[in-house]
Amino acid sequence: MNARRTPLRPRLRHRSFARELVSTVLFLVAMYTLMEMTLPRSIVQSISMEPNLIADQRLIISRINYLLGQPQRGDIVVFNATDTRPGEPPLIKRLIGLPGETLEIRDGAVYINGVELDEPYLNEPCSLSRCKDRVWVLASDEYFFMGDNRNHSHDSRAFGPIHRNQIIGRAIVRYWPPGVWGILSYTYGDSP
Structure with missing residues:
Protein backbone atom coordinates (compact mmCIF):
# COMPACT_ATOMS: atom_id res chain seq x y z
CA MET A 1 0.00 0.00 0.00
CA ASN A 2 2.86 2.43 0.73
CA ALA A 3 4.40 1.56 -2.62
CA ARG A 4 1.32 2.89 -4.39
CA ARG A 5 1.24 6.23 -2.53
CA THR A 6 4.87 7.11 -3.05
CA PRO A 7 4.58 7.70 -6.81
CA LEU A 8 1.45 9.87 -6.30
CA ARG A 9 3.19 12.49 -4.18
CA PRO A 10 5.53 13.72 -6.95
CA ARG A 11 2.51 14.00 -9.26
CA LEU A 12 0.65 16.09 -6.69
CA ARG A 13 3.67 18.37 -6.31
CA HIS A 14 3.91 18.65 -10.10
CA ARG A 15 0.21 19.55 -10.34
CA SER A 16 0.54 22.08 -7.55
CA PHE A 17 3.52 23.71 -9.30
CA ALA A 18 1.67 23.73 -12.63
CA ARG A 19 -1.37 25.37 -11.03
CA GLU A 20 0.81 28.02 -9.40
CA LEU A 21 2.57 28.67 -12.69
CA VAL A 22 -0.71 29.00 -14.60
CA SER A 23 -2.16 31.25 -11.88
CA THR A 24 0.92 33.46 -11.93
CA VAL A 25 0.90 33.76 -15.73
CA LEU A 26 -2.83 34.58 -15.77
CA PHE A 27 -2.32 37.19 -13.05
CA LEU A 28 0.53 38.81 -15.01
CA VAL A 29 -1.51 38.85 -18.23
CA ALA A 30 -4.47 40.40 -16.38
CA MET A 31 -2.25 43.06 -14.77
CA TYR A 32 -0.58 43.90 -18.10
CA THR A 33 -3.99 44.21 -19.79
CA LEU A 34 -5.29 46.41 -16.98
CA MET A 35 -2.20 48.64 -17.16
CA GLU A 36 -2.48 49.00 -20.94
CA MET A 37 -6.17 49.88 -20.67
CA THR A 38 -5.74 52.47 -17.90
CA LEU A 39 -2.13 53.66 -18.31
CA PRO A 40 -1.11 53.22 -21.95
Missing part, protein backbone atom coordinates in the same frame (compact mmCIF):
# COMPACT_ATOMS: atom_id res chain seq x y z
CA ARG A 41 2.22 54.51 -23.22
CA SER A 42 2.84 56.97 -26.02
CA ILE A 43 5.85 58.22 -27.95
CA VAL A 44 6.38 61.90 -28.77
CA GLN A 45 6.44 61.82 -32.58
CA SER A 46 7.50 65.37 -33.49
CA ILE A 47 9.09 68.61 -32.34
CA SER A 48 5.69 70.28 -31.86
CA MET A 49 5.92 70.22 -28.04
CA GLU A 50 9.51 71.45 -27.71
CA PRO A 51 11.08 72.62 -25.48
CA ASN A 52 8.92 70.74 -22.95
CA LEU A 53 8.70 67.39 -24.77
CA ILE A 54 11.30 66.23 -27.27
CA ALA A 55 10.76 63.80 -30.18
CA ASP A 56 11.15 60.13 -29.19
CA GLN A 57 10.50 60.70 -25.49
CA ARG A 58 8.18 58.11 -23.94
CA LEU A 59 5.15 59.06 -21.87
CA ILE A 60 2.70 57.24 -19.63
CA ILE A 61 -0.88 58.30 -20.31
CA SER A 62 -3.70 58.20 -17.76
CA ARG A 63 -7.19 57.40 -18.99
CA ILE A 64 -8.50 57.39 -15.42
CA ASN A 65 -7.99 61.15 -14.94
CA TYR A 66 -10.71 61.91 -17.47
CA LEU A 67 -13.04 59.14 -16.33
CA LEU A 68 -13.12 60.76 -12.90
CA GLY A 69 -12.85 64.41 -13.93
CA GLN A 70 -12.72 66.86 -16.80
CA PRO A 71 -9.71 67.89 -18.88
CA GLN A 72 -8.11 71.07 -17.54
CA ARG A 73 -6.40 73.93 -19.35
CA GLY A 74 -2.66 73.28 -19.44
CA ASP A 75 -2.96 69.47 -19.48
CA ILE A 76 -0.75 67.70 -21.99
CA VAL A 77 -3.22 65.42 -23.75
CA VAL A 78 -3.06 62.52 -26.18
CA PHE A 79 -5.92 62.49 -28.70
CA ASN A 80 -6.95 61.45 -32.18
CA ALA A 81 -7.20 64.45 -34.47
CA THR A 82 -10.13 64.86 -36.82
CA ASP A 83 -7.84 64.47 -39.82
CA THR A 84 -5.88 61.46 -38.48
CA ARG A 85 -5.57 58.67 -41.04
CA PRO A 86 -5.83 55.00 -40.02
CA GLY A 87 -2.54 53.73 -38.62
CA GLU A 88 -1.25 57.20 -37.72
CA PRO A 89 -0.28 57.68 -34.07
CA PRO A 90 -2.36 59.98 -31.89
CA LEU A 91 -1.21 63.55 -31.30
CA ILE A 92 0.24 65.02 -28.10
CA LYS A 93 -0.60 68.69 -27.48
CA ARG A 94 -1.39 71.14 -24.69
CA LEU A 95 -5.04 71.85 -23.89
CA ILE A 96 -5.66 75.56 -24.43
CA GLY A 97 -9.42 76.08 -24.90
CA LEU A 98 -12.27 74.52 -22.92
CA PRO A 99 -15.92 73.88 -23.84
CA GLY A 100 -18.03 77.01 -24.13
CA GLU A 101 -15.08 79.39 -24.38
CA THR A 102 -14.25 81.84 -27.13
CA LEU A 103 -10.64 81.43 -28.20
CA GLU A 104 -8.96 84.12 -30.26
CA ILE A 105 -5.52 84.36 -31.77
CA ARG A 106 -4.58 88.00 -32.25
CA ASP A 107 -1.13 89.36 -33.14
CA GLY A 108 0.41 85.98 -32.27
CA ALA A 109 -1.10 85.84 -28.76
CA VAL A 110 -3.91 83.58 -27.49
CA TYR A 111 -6.96 85.10 -25.79
CA ILE A 112 -9.60 83.18 -23.84
CA ASN A 113 -12.90 85.07 -23.53
CA GLY A 114 -11.01 88.30 -24.24
CA VAL A 115 -8.22 87.73 -21.66
CA GLU A 116 -4.68 87.09 -22.90
CA LEU A 117 -3.45 83.65 -21.89
CA ASP A 118 -0.21 83.61 -19.88
CA GLU A 119 1.97 80.90 -21.45
CA PRO A 120 5.32 80.69 -19.62
CA TYR A 121 6.02 77.25 -21.11
CA LEU A 122 6.55 78.72 -24.61
CA ASN A 123 10.15 79.05 -25.75
CA GLU A 124 9.51 81.59 -28.51
CA PRO A 125 6.61 83.71 -29.72
CA CYS A 126 4.48 82.43 -32.53
CA SER A 127 5.25 84.02 -35.87
CA LEU A 128 2.37 85.94 -37.39
CA SER A 129 2.45 83.68 -40.46
CA ARG A 130 1.79 80.61 -38.24
CA CYS A 131 -0.57 82.30 -35.78
CA LYS A 132 -2.96 84.12 -38.03
CA ASP A 133 -5.71 86.17 -36.43
CA ARG A 134 -8.78 84.02 -35.99
CA VAL A 135 -11.63 83.30 -33.55
CA TRP A 136 -13.13 79.94 -32.51
CA VAL A 137 -16.25 79.54 -30.36
CA LEU A 138 -16.07 76.12 -28.71
CA ALA A 139 -19.21 73.99 -28.36
CA SER A 140 -20.16 72.20 -25.13
CA ASP A 141 -18.01 69.15 -25.93
CA GLU A 142 -15.13 70.78 -27.85
CA TYR A 143 -11.52 71.37 -26.80
CA PHE A 144 -8.78 73.38 -28.49
CA PHE A 145 -5.19 72.09 -28.53
CA MET A 146 -1.91 73.71 -29.51
CA GLY A 147 1.69 72.55 -29.52
CA ASP A 148 4.18 74.39 -27.31
CA ASN A 149 6.39 74.89 -30.37
CA ARG A 150 3.77 77.00 -32.14
CA ASN A 151 5.86 77.61 -35.24
CA HIS A 152 6.21 73.85 -35.88
CA SER A 153 2.94 72.33 -34.73
CA HIS A 154 0.01 70.77 -36.57
CA ASP A 155 -2.79 71.40 -34.08
CA SER A 156 -6.33 72.77 -33.65
CA ARG A 157 -5.38 75.85 -35.66
CA ALA A 158 -5.27 73.52 -38.68
CA PHE A 159 -7.86 70.81 -37.95
CA GLY A 160 -10.18 72.65 -35.58
CA PRO A 161 -11.50 71.79 -32.14
CA ILE A 162 -11.50 68.21 -30.84
CA HIS A 163 -14.57 66.47 -29.41
CA ARG A 164 -14.40 64.86 -25.97
CA ASN A 165 -14.69 61.34 -27.42
CA GLN A 166 -11.45 61.85 -29.41
CA ILE A 167 -9.40 62.33 -26.24
CA ILE A 168 -7.40 59.28 -25.15
CA GLY A 169 -5.91 60.57 -21.91
CA ARG A 170 -3.60 62.91 -20.05
CA ALA A 171 0.18 62.55 -20.20
CA ILE A 172 1.29 62.14 -16.58
CA VAL A 173 4.88 60.82 -16.63
CA ARG A 174 7.84 61.18 -18.97
CA TYR A 175 9.85 57.96 -18.44
CA TRP A 176 12.31 57.74 -21.34
CA PRO A 177 15.10 58.56 -21.69
CA PRO A 178 15.86 57.99 -17.99
CA GLY A 179 17.75 61.28 -17.62
CA VAL A 180 14.57 63.30 -18.20
CA TRP A 181 12.21 61.18 -16.11
CA GLY A 182 9.56 63.28 -14.42
CA ILE A 183 5.94 64.01 -13.67
CA LEU A 184 4.23 66.28 -16.20
CA SER A 185 2.19 69.01 -14.62
CA TYR A 186 1.06 72.50 -15.43
CA THR A 187 -2.07 74.22 -14.25
CA TYR A 188 -3.48 77.69 -14.85
CA GLY A 189 -5.70 77.89 -11.83
CA ASP A 190 -9.15 79.36 -12.30
CA SER A 191 -8.40 81.91 -15.00
CA PRO A 192 -6.44 82.14 -18.23
Whole structure:
Protein backbone atom coordinates (compact mmCIF):
# COMPACT_ATOMS: atom_id res chain seq x y z
CA MET A 1 0.00 0.00 0.00
CA ASN A 2 2.86 2.43 0.73
CA ALA A 3 4.40 1.56 -2.62
CA ARG A 4 1.32 2.89 -4.39
CA ARG A 5 1.24 6.23 -2.53
CA THR A 6 4.87 7.11 -3.05
CA PRO A 7 4.58 7.70 -6.81
CA LEU A 8 1.45 9.87 -6.30
CA ARG A 9 3.19 12.49 -4.18
CA PRO A 10 5.53 13.72 -6.95
CA ARG A 11 2.51 14.00 -9.26
CA LEU A 12 0.65 16.09 -6.69
CA ARG A 13 3.67 18.37 -6.31
CA HIS A 14 3.91 18.65 -10.10
CA ARG A 15 0.21 19.55 -10.34
CA SER A 16 0.54 22.08 -7.55
CA PHE A 17 3.52 23.71 -9.30
CA ALA A 18 1.67 23.73 -12.63
CA ARG A 19 -1.37 25.37 -11.03
CA GLU A 20 0.81 28.02 -9.40
CA LEU A 21 2.57 28.67 -12.69
CA VAL A 22 -0.71 29.00 -14.60
CA SER A 23 -2.16 31.25 -11.88
CA THR A 24 0.92 33.46 -11.93
CA VAL A 25 0.90 33.76 -15.73
CA LEU A 26 -2.83 34.58 -15.77
CA PHE A 27 -2.32 37.19 -13.05
CA LEU A 28 0.53 38.81 -15.01
CA VAL A 29 -1.51 38.85 -18.23
CA ALA A 30 -4.47 40.40 -16.38
CA MET A 31 -2.25 43.06 -14.77
CA TYR A 32 -0.58 43.90 -18.10
CA THR A 33 -3.99 44.21 -19.79
CA LEU A 34 -5.29 46.41 -16.98
CA MET A 35 -2.20 48.64 -17.16
CA GLU A 36 -2.48 49.00 -20.94
CA MET A 37 -6.17 49.88 -20.67
CA THR A 38 -5.74 52.47 -17.90
CA LEU A 39 -2.13 53.66 -18.31
CA PRO A 40 -1.11 53.22 -21.95
CA ARG A 41 2.22 54.51 -23.22
CA SER A 42 2.84 56.97 -26.02
CA ILE A 43 5.85 58.22 -27.95
CA VAL A 44 6.38 61.90 -28.77
CA GLN A 45 6.44 61.82 -32.58
CA SER A 46 7.50 65.37 -33.49
CA ILE A 47 9.09 68.61 -32.34
CA SER A 48 5.69 70.28 -31.86
CA MET A 49 5.92 70.22 -28.04
CA GLU A 50 9.51 71.45 -27.71
CA PRO A 51 11.08 72.62 -25.48
CA ASN A 52 8.92 70.74 -22.95
CA LEU A 53 8.70 67.39 -24.77
CA ILE A 54 11.30 66.23 -27.27
CA ALA A 55 10.76 63.80 -30.18
CA ASP A 56 11.15 60.13 -29.19
CA GLN A 57 10.50 60.70 -25.49
CA ARG A 58 8.18 58.11 -23.94
CA LEU A 59 5.15 59.06 -21.87
CA ILE A 60 2.70 57.24 -19.63
CA ILE A 61 -0.88 58.30 -20.31
CA SER A 62 -3.70 58.20 -17.76
CA ARG A 63 -7.19 57.40 -18.99
CA ILE A 64 -8.50 57.39 -15.42
CA ASN A 65 -7.99 61.15 -14.94
CA TYR A 66 -10.71 61.91 -17.47
CA LEU A 67 -13.04 59.14 -16.33
CA LEU A 68 -13.12 60.76 -12.90
CA GLY A 69 -12.85 64.41 -13.93
CA GLN A 70 -12.72 66.86 -16.80
CA PRO A 71 -9.71 67.89 -18.88
CA GLN A 72 -8.11 71.07 -17.54
CA ARG A 73 -6.40 73.93 -19.35
CA GLY A 74 -2.66 73.28 -19.44
CA ASP A 75 -2.96 69.47 -19.48
CA ILE A 76 -0.75 67.70 -21.99
CA VAL A 77 -3.22 65.42 -23.75
CA VAL A 78 -3.06 62.52 -26.18
CA PHE A 79 -5.92 62.49 -28.70
CA ASN A 80 -6.95 61.45 -32.18
CA ALA A 81 -7.20 64.45 -34.47
CA THR A 82 -10.13 64.86 -36.82
CA ASP A 83 -7.84 64.47 -39.82
CA THR A 84 -5.88 61.46 -38.48
CA ARG A 85 -5.57 58.67 -41.04
CA PRO A 86 -5.83 55.00 -40.02
CA GLY A 87 -2.54 53.73 -38.62
CA GLU A 88 -1.25 57.20 -37.72
CA PRO A 89 -0.28 57.68 -34.07
CA PRO A 90 -2.36 59.98 -31.89
CA LEU A 91 -1.21 63.55 -31.30
CA ILE A 92 0.24 65.02 -28.10
CA LYS A 93 -0.60 68.69 -27.48
CA ARG A 94 -1.39 71.14 -24.69
CA LEU A 95 -5.04 71.85 -23.89
CA ILE A 96 -5.66 75.56 -24.43
CA GLY A 97 -9.42 76.08 -24.90
CA LEU A 98 -12.27 74.52 -22.92
CA PRO A 99 -15.92 73.88 -23.84
CA GLY A 100 -18.03 77.01 -24.13
CA GLU A 101 -15.08 79.39 -24.38
CA THR A 102 -14.25 81.84 -27.13
CA LEU A 103 -10.64 81.43 -28.20
CA GLU A 104 -8.96 84.12 -30.26
CA ILE A 105 -5.52 84.36 -31.77
CA ARG A 106 -4.58 88.00 -32.25
CA ASP A 107 -1.13 89.36 -33.14
CA GLY A 108 0.41 85.98 -32.27
CA ALA A 109 -1.10 85.84 -28.76
CA VAL A 110 -3.91 83.58 -27.49
CA TYR A 111 -6.96 85.10 -25.79
CA ILE A 112 -9.60 83.18 -23.84
CA ASN A 113 -12.90 85.07 -23.53
CA GLY A 114 -11.01 88.30 -24.24
CA VAL A 115 -8.22 87.73 -21.66
CA GLU A 116 -4.68 87.09 -22.90
CA LEU A 117 -3.45 83.65 -21.89
CA ASP A 118 -0.21 83.61 -19.88
CA GLU A 119 1.97 80.90 -21.45
CA PRO A 120 5.32 80.69 -19.62
CA TYR A 121 6.02 77.25 -21.11
CA LEU A 122 6.55 78.72 -24.61
CA ASN A 123 10.15 79.05 -25.75
CA GLU A 124 9.51 81.59 -28.51
CA PRO A 125 6.61 83.71 -29.72
CA CYS A 126 4.48 82.43 -32.53
CA SER A 127 5.25 84.02 -35.87
CA LEU A 128 2.37 85.94 -37.39
CA SER A 129 2.45 83.68 -40.46
CA ARG A 130 1.79 80.61 -38.24
CA CYS A 131 -0.57 82.30 -35.78
CA LYS A 132 -2.96 84.12 -38.03
CA ASP A 133 -5.71 86.17 -36.43
CA ARG A 134 -8.78 84.02 -35.99
CA VAL A 135 -11.63 83.30 -33.55
CA TRP A 136 -13.13 79.94 -32.51
CA VAL A 137 -16.25 79.54 -30.36
CA LEU A 138 -16.07 76.12 -28.71
CA ALA A 139 -19.21 73.99 -28.36
CA SER A 140 -20.16 72.20 -25.13
CA ASP A 141 -18.01 69.15 -25.93
CA GLU A 142 -15.13 70.78 -27.85
CA TYR A 143 -11.52 71.37 -26.80
CA PHE A 144 -8.78 73.38 -28.49
CA PHE A 145 -5.19 72.09 -28.53
CA MET A 146 -1.91 73.71 -29.51
CA GLY A 147 1.69 72.55 -29.52
CA ASP A 148 4.18 74.39 -27.31
CA ASN A 149 6.39 74.89 -30.37
CA ARG A 150 3.77 77.00 -32.14
CA ASN A 151 5.86 77.61 -35.24
CA HIS A 152 6.21 73.85 -35.88
CA SER A 153 2.94 72.33 -34.73
CA HIS A 154 0.01 70.77 -36.57
CA ASP A 155 -2.79 71.40 -34.08
CA SER A 156 -6.33 72.77 -33.65
CA ARG A 157 -5.38 75.85 -35.66
CA ALA A 158 -5.27 73.52 -38.68
CA PHE A 159 -7.86 70.81 -37.95
CA GLY A 160 -10.18 72.65 -35.58
CA PRO A 161 -11.50 71.79 -32.14
CA ILE A 162 -11.50 68.21 -30.84
CA HIS A 163 -14.57 66.47 -29.41
CA ARG A 164 -14.40 64.86 -25.97
CA ASN A 165 -14.69 61.34 -27.42
CA GLN A 166 -11.45 61.85 -29.41
CA ILE A 167 -9.40 62.33 -26.24
CA ILE A 168 -7.40 59.28 -25.15
CA GLY A 169 -5.91 60.57 -21.91
CA ARG A 170 -3.60 62.91 -20.05
CA ALA A 171 0.18 62.55 -20.20
CA ILE A 172 1.29 62.14 -16.58
CA VAL A 173 4.88 60.82 -16.63
CA ARG A 174 7.84 61.18 -18.97
CA TYR A 175 9.85 57.96 -18.44
CA TRP A 176 12.31 57.74 -21.34
CA PRO A 177 15.10 58.56 -21.69
CA PRO A 178 15.86 57.99 -17.99
CA GLY A 179 17.75 61.28 -17.62
CA VAL A 180 14.57 63.30 -18.20
CA TRP A 181 12.21 61.18 -16.11
CA GLY A 182 9.56 63.28 -14.42
CA ILE A 183 5.94 64.01 -13.67
CA LEU A 184 4.23 66.28 -16.20
CA SER A 185 2.19 69.01 -14.62
CA TYR A 186 1.06 72.50 -15.43
CA THR A 187 -2.07 74.22 -14.25
CA TYR A 188 -3.48 77.69 -14.85
CA GLY A 189 -5.70 77.89 -11.83
CA ASP A 190 -9.15 79.36 -12.30
CA SER A 191 -8.40 81.91 -15.00
CA PRO A 192 -6.44 82.14 -18.23
